Amino acid sequence: MRNAALLILLTICTAVLSGCNADTQVLGWSHETLDPGIAKPHFVKVNGRRVECWVARSPAASGREPQGYVLFFVGQGDRADRYLSDEAYMWDKPVELWGMNYPGSGGSQGPAHIALVGPDALAVYDAVKQIAGNRPIFVEGASLGTTVALCVAAARPVDGVILINPPPLRQLIVGEYSWWNLGLISHYIAGQIPADLDSIANASRATAPAVILSAGKDQTVPPKYQRMVIDAYAGPKRIVDMPGRDHEDDLTRDAADKLAAGKNWLWQSANASRQ
Numbered sequence: 001m002r003n004a005a006l007l008i009l010l011t012i013c014t015a016v017l018s019g020c021n022a023d024t025q026v027l028g029w030s031h032e033t034l035d036p037g038i039a040k041p042h043f044v045k046v047n048g049r050r051v052e053c054w055v056a057r058s059p060a061a062s063g064r065e066p067q068g069y070v071l072f073f074v075g076q077g078d079r080a081d082r083y084l085s086d087e088a089y090m091w092d093k094p095v096e097l098w099g100m101n102y103p104g105s106g107g108s109q110g111p112a113h114i115a116l117v118g119p120d121a122l123a124v125y126d127a128v129k130q131i132a133g134n135r136p137i138f139v140e141g142a143s144l145g146t147t148v149a150l151c152v153a154a155a156r157p158v159d160g161v162i163l164i165n166p167p168p169l170r171q172l173i174v175g176e177y178s179w180w181n182l183g184l185i186s187h188y189i190a191g192q193i194p195a196d197l198d199s200i201a202n203a204s205r206a207t208a209p210a211v212i213l214s215a216g217k218d219q220t221v222p223p224k225y226q227r228m229v230i231d232a233y234a235g236p237k238r239i240v241d242m243p244g245r246d247h248e249d250d251l252t253r254d255a256a257d258k259l260a261a262g263k264n265w266l267w268q269s270a271n272a273s274r275q
Contacts, residue, residue: 021188021189021192023111023112023113023114023192025189026076026114026144026169026173026189026193027076027077027102027104027112027113027114027117027144028076028077028078028105028112030077030078030079030105030106031105031106034079034081034082034106036054036081036084036085037056037084037085037086038056038057038085038088039054039055039056039080039081039084039085039088039099040054040055040056041053041054041055041081041107042054042055042098043107044120044123044124044127046116046119046120046123047119049103049108049109049110049116050107050108050109051100051101051103051108051109051120051123051124052080052100052101052106052107052108053080053098053099053100053101053124054080054081054084054098054099054101055084055096055097055098055099056084056085056087056088056096056097057088057094057095057096057097058088058089058091058092058093058094058095058096058097059088059089059092060091060092060093060094060095061093061094061095061096064094065094066094066095066096066135067093067094067095067135067136068093068094068095068096068132068135068136068137068138068159068267068270069095069096069097069098069128069131069132069135069136069137069138070087070091070095070096070097070098070137070138070139070140071097071098071099071100071121071124071125071128071137071138071139071140071149071152072084072087072097072098072099072100072140072141072145073099073100073121073139073140073141073142073144073145073146073148073149074099074102074141074142074144074145075142075143075144075145076143076144077105078105079101079105079106080099080100080101080106081099081101081106083099084097084099087099087140091263092260092263093263093267095138098124098128100120100121100124100148102117102120103116103117103120108120114192114193114194114197115194117148117151117194117197118148118151118194118196118197119196121148121151121152122151122152122155122156125137125139125152125156126156129156136159136160136267136270136271137157137158137159138158138159138160138161138162138266138270139152139153139158139160139161139162140161140162140163141162141163141164141166142163142164142165143164143165143166143167143220143221143247144167144169146163146164146165146166146167146199146229147166147167147169147197147199147202148197149161149162149163150163150166150199150202150203150206150229151196151197151202153202153206153208153210154201154202154203154205154206155196157208158208159208159209159266159269159270159273160208160209160210160211160266160267160269160270161206161208161209161210161211161235161266162210162211162212162213162259162262162263162266163210163211163212163213163229164212164213165213165214165215165218165220165221165226165247166199166203166212166214166221166226166229166230167199167220167221167225167226167229168198168199168200168225168228168229169190169193169197169198169199170190170191170193170198171200171225171228172221172225173186173189173190173193174186174187174190175225176222176225177189199229199232200228200229200232201232203229203230203232203233203234204232204233204234205234206233206234206235207234207235208235209235209236209237209238209265209266209269210233210235210236210237210238211237211238211240211258211259211262211263211265211266212229212230212233212237212238212239212240213240213242213251213255213259214226214227214230214239214240214241214242215242215245215246215247215249216241216242216243216244216245217243217244217245217246218245218246218247219246219247220246220247220248221247238258238262238265240255240258240259240262242255
């Protein structure tokens with residue numbers, strides 16, 4: 001028993017000293033120079049820290065007031081300014097998109113702690129809500145970004161949710177990354193995932209209509225883990241299966257068409273609820 005306890009302590013100490021924690025292994029960060037395209041920077045203050053957002057309007061909202069808003073959350077170690085312009089062109093509705101950079105990435109002030117992600121996202125939602133008024137707000141995320149989108153959807157009123165390859169972080173880390181460390185480091189890292197990023201719990205509290213895309217050959221978030229989030233989602237949902245696709249693969253033409261149809265469904269549902 002004493003030797004086992006010592007092994008656990010040594011393993012965790014090694015993990016800490018080597019930087020093996022949820023901040024580095026799950027969140028990550030990026031400071032590379034990017035071309036944001038049409039997106040413009042906007043900053044939100046959260047507990048004295050500056051959170052960098054990027055804002056872009058869809059072509060349908062060019063030269064007019066947007067009729068809806070989209071909060072977009074990126075994956076691990078990535079940045080909103082890399083994708084927001086392209087995402088704006090993928091909406092055929094008059095919407096304004098806001099993408100948040102995680103703490104310690106881009107122009108968002110650190111520290112790069114995963115525990116800050118949820119509070120930052122809720123603060124950004126609150127800032128957008130002040131602008132949106134009664135206009136609908138949608139949340140969209142890919143991979144790690146789905147955990148943030150679900151955090152917002154569970155804690156704030158949103159009108160629609162779009163998730164691409166959603167991971168339940170704790171279950172994924174323990175289930176897929178325990179084999180090389182006897183579960184010691186994986187359990188240590190999983191234990192650092194904050195409760196507000198528990199995708200299964202948040203999915204069970206989210207009631208807005210959702211479109212969920214799932215890659216059938218995903219090697220980063222195997223489909224059985226995505227299914228945990230999909231099955232837990234409490235609101236009405238449309239599932240778009242993508243057989244043969246891996247985590248980072250482009251959408252198939254069929255999936256892209258179904259996503260576009262799903263966005264129309266979310267838009268119609270949001271506007272119907274306001275009549």
